[in-house]
Amino acid sequence: MGIVHIDSVKQGMVLSEDVKDISSRLLLSKGQPIQAKHVRIFKIWGVTEVQVETEPEDDARANADTTPVDTTVATQQTDAIFRHVDTDNPLMSELVRIAIGHRSRTPLEPIPKNNGGIYIQDLSEAPIRSEIVTILKSPKTQLPELPTLVSELNEIVNDPHASAEAIAQVVNKSPSLAALLLKIVNSAFYGFSTKIDSISRAVTLIGIKEITTLAIGVSALRLFKDIPSGLVDVASFFKHSFACGLIARMLAAHKNIQPPEQLFVSGLLHDIGRLILLKHFTGRYSELLHVAASSDSALYTLEKAQLGCRHTDVAKYLLETWKLPPSLADTVFYHHRPSSARDVKRAAVVHLADIIAHGLDLGNSGENCVPRYDAGAVKQLDILPSNLELIVRQAVHQLVFLDAMFQEGAMQ
Ligand SMILES: [Fe+2]
Numbered sequence: 001m002g003i004v005h006i007d008s009v010k011q012g013m014v015l016s017e018d019v020k021d022i023s024s025r026l027l028l029s030k031g032q033p034i035q036a037k038h039v040r041i042f043k044i045w046g047v048t049e050v051q052v053e054t055e056p057e058d059d060a061r062a063n064a065d066t067t068p069v070d071t072t073v074a075t076q077q078t079d080a081i082f083r084h085v086d087t088d089n090p091l092m093s094e095l096v097r098i099a100i101g102h103r104s105r106t107p108l109e110p111i112p113k114n115n116g117g118i119y120i121q122d123l124s125e126a127p128i129r130s131e132i133v134t135i136l137k138s139p140k141t142q143l144p145e146l147p148t149l150v151s152e153l154n155e156i157v158n159d160p161h162a163s164a165e166a167i168a169q170v171v172n173k174s175p176s177l178a179a180l181l182l183k184i185v186n187s188a189f190y191g192f193s194t195k196i197d198s199i200s201r202a203v204t205l206i207g208i209k210e211i212t213t214l215a216i217g218v219s220a221l222r223l224f225k226d227i228p229s230g231l232v233d234v235a236s237f238f239k240h241s242f243a244c245g246l247i248a249r250m251l252a253a254h255k256n257i258q259p260p261e262q263l264f265v266s267g268l269l270h271d272i273g274r275l276i277l278l279k280h281f282t283g284r285y286s287e288l289l290h291v292a293a294s295s296d297s298a299l300y301t302l303e304k305a306q307l308g309c310r311h312t313d314v315a316k317y318l319l320e321t322w323k324l325p326p327s328l329a330d331t332v333f334y335h336h337r338p339s340s341a342r343d344v345k346r347a348a349v350v351h352l353a354d355i356i357a358h359g360l361d362l363g364n365s366g367e368n369c370v371p372r373y374d375a376g377a378v379k380q381l382d383i384l385p386s387n388l389e390l391i392v393r394q395a396v397h398q399l400v401f402l403d404a405m406f407q408e409g410a411m412q
């Protein structure tokens with residue numbers, strides 16, 4: 001009998017304990033032999049380990065790293081990036097513990113220097129008076145346009161009678177999008193044991209809403225794939241976006257906040273305003289990124305102080321222009337101050353996902369520390385600290401596969 005990582009599970013192993021998801025829902029009872037379809041279900045629902053009667057094989061044991069790890073550097077790094085977060089809060093205290101463990105096992109990235117100045121995070125709701133917003137709203141400014149197929153998908157997703165073939169027909173108009181979606185569908189993100197080779201099959205297996213929202217989110221991000229890598233590490237930006245989306249989806253599924261696929265896309269697009277600022281105000285924003293890298297102030301605050309608007313203002317305008325659902329724009333707009341959102345819980349999901357992604361260094365969108373934590377809003381989610389590690393581990397597991405795809409240029 002022993003604990004086996006989900007990737008080491010072999011068909012026929014017999015469970016010695018019930019397998020439950022993070023909401024304690026029974027997925028498979030003890031005594032049952034594990035089949036390939038069970039492994040897929042376990043992965044989808046965030047299970048990373050199972051207890052089996054069969055002895056884990058020697059190679060699986062050999063893979064279990066029991067070497068004591070020196071956490072000194074990881075602790076220093078984690079303390080540094082959490083310097084503006086109240087780590088006495090039970091959920092944040094647990095996140096710090098998880099982050100130290102994660103940093104101890106993964107290659108360490110240097111912590112950006114700061115000048116030791118006073119940390120300011122301006123969260124005021126003063127009306128936006130910024131030439132940037134005026135310029136963005138000017139007819140002369142050509143904001144990136146969503147491909148027409150996204151509008152078509154948007155219509156289909158709201159049609160209760162839409163068929164898998166109808167979705168597939170629209171998605172297949174863009175062979176590169178179809179190929180990218182199939183890569184994601186075949187990654188550990190969904191955990192299918194057999195290869196899915198068509199969009200219509202993917203729609204049948206995953207669902208119309210899931211695949212269409214995924215297509216919409218990925219299409220929107222891909223509009224910015226040509227931002228020069230000298231300005232921002234685009235792969236790292238996409239990684240941060242996907243990490244936030246994955247974690248938001250896990251949190252939403254855990255707390256039954258609907259619809260989880262829209263929370264995924266909200267996470268995916270939460271910092272899209274920064275890409276607009278980089279694309280249309282390249283000089284000013286890259287200068288700001290430079291200042292943020294050597295400052296103790298949050299980039300979010302510097303945006304307001306130096307540009308007169310924040311990436312969230314820009315994102316809201318963009319998402320409204322694209323006619324994406326107002327609830328999605330609201331969640332994105334308030335991801336740094338969820339208490340003010342119309343739907344506090346949804347905004348809190350993306351807010352917490354962003355904080356987890358920053359805390360574990362899962363990509364970066366320009367901030368050099370974990371953003372301010374809105375404990376009041378997150379409290380409404382009622383997430384037990386003891387459930388956090390499972391959510392984080394599964395998201396990290398899924399992200400590894402997606403990240404490898406981005407490094408291979410899958411978003412091109
Ligand atoms: Fe943000």
Ligand SMILES: [Fe+2]
Pocket residue numbers: 240244270271354365
């Ligand atoms: Fe972010």
